[in-house]
Amino acid sequence: MSSTPRKRAERKTPAERRAEIAAAARSLALGEGLAAVTLRAVAARAGVTPALVAHYQPSMDALIAETFDAIVAVEIEEVGALLAERRDPSERLSALIGTLLDGSREDVTVVWVEAWALGRRNESLAASVRHRMDAWQSVIVGVIDDGVETGDFGPVDAAAAAWQLLGMIDGLNAQALVRWDGAGERDALTTRSVEGLLGLRPGALAPR
Amino acid sequence: MSSTPRKRAERKTPAERRAEIAAAARSLALGEGLAAVTLRAVAARAGVTPALVAHYQPSMDALIAETFDAIVAVEIEEVGALLAERRDPSERLSALIGTLLDGSREDVTVVWVEAWALGRRNESLAASVRHRMDAWQSVIVGVIDDGVETGDFGPVDAAAAAWQLLGMIDGLNAQALVRWDGAGERDALTTRSVEGLLGLRPGALAPR
DNA sequence: ATTCATATTGATCTAATGATCAATAACTGA
C-alpha cells in the first residue's frame, strides 16, 4: 500500500464539495457495493480527508441512505423516460419488463440487494428503501392502470399487481446476480407470467 | 454492560462442541441475521471463549457459510416433506407456493437476503448460496416435471420455469421483509402468474 | 498414579470502522 502524497484540497463551495462527495459515494456504491461506502473510501475517492466527509454528513448511515436514494432515483428516471416514449399499454409493459431484465443494471441490482440487507441495521437506509420501493410501484401502477382503462388488460387491482410484478423482477435480478446460468429465458417467461397475472391470453404481450 | 462471570466451560467431545457452536451460530443467524454471526457473538451464545470458536473453524467466513447452508438445508427438507404428502401435481405446486409465501419463514428470508449481499465478499458463502439455490431449483423442477408428464401442466421447460418460479418467490419474500403492506394477495397473484407461466387456464391451480 | 493428548482459555495483535476537535488556511466583505 503506497498512499499518494496528498495536497491540501482546493477550497470549494459547500454545495460543490457536497456534490463531489455524493458523486464519489455513488461511484463507489455502483462499483463496489454499498458496503464499500465507508468514511475513508469515500474520502479517498473524492480526494479529501475523512474528516471532511464527516463534516458534510451527520453520519455515515445518512450518507449511505442518501447514496442509495440517489442511485435509485436515476434508475427510476431512466426507465420512466423509456416508458414515456410509448403509448400502447402492452408495449409499455413489455418495454418495462425487457429493460429491467436485460441485465444492463447489475450494478444497481447489487445496490438494491445490499440495501435490503443493510437496511436492517440502518434505519435511514430502511426508510429510503421503503420510499423508493413505493416510487417504483407507482411507476408500474401507472402502466397497469393505463392498460386497465383502455381495456387492454383485465380488470385487475393495479396496486397489488404492481407489487407483484415488482417483486418478481427484483427476485429474478437478485437471482441473476448469483446464478446467471438459470437466467436464460427470463424475459419470455416473465412475459407469460404477467399475461397470467393480468388476465391476458397467451401471447398478448407482444415481445417486440 | 455487565459480563456474567464465566466458569471454564466443561470439556466436551470435539463433535459435541462443534455441534453446539454450529447451533449457536444458527440460532444467532435466525434471530439477528447472518451479519450477527461474529466470533464473539457466537462464543457468547455457546458459552465459550472466542478462541474456542476459532479453534473449531478455519475462519469466520467458513462458519457463516456453514450456518447459511445448514439453515437452508432444513428449509428445503421441511418443504420437501410437505410435498411428499401430496400426489396431484397441481396440489403440490399450490402447496409449494402457499407455504413459501405464507410469511412463516421470515427469519430464513432474512438469511437469504443477507447471504446474497455478504456472498459478494465471502467466497465460501457465495458457493453455498449457489449450491443451495441449485437444490431449491431441483425441488421445484421435480414438481413441475411431474405435472408436465401427467399432462396437468403444459409442455414447458421445467428447468427454466423452476428458476423463474424460484426467483419470483424469493423476490416477493424479500419485498415482504421491507414492505409487508403491498403483500396482500401474493399467493393468489402468484398462482395466476404461474398459471400463465405453465400454460394453464385461469383457475386451473386450485387454491386448496 | 502418571503420562499424554488436546480441549479450553486469557492475553494480545492487527486492521478496519465511525467520530471528534483543535489548529490551519483560504476566501469574503468591510
Place this chain on the structure above:
DNA sequence: TCAGTTATTGATCATTAGATCAATATGAAT
C-alpha cells in the same frame, strides 16, 4: 489591508472485527 468566517486538515479515540499462541486443565490411556 485587515478581520472574520469557515472549509479543510492531522491527530487521535473508542469500538469492533478476526486471528494467534503460549499456558492451563481435563479426560483417557497406560
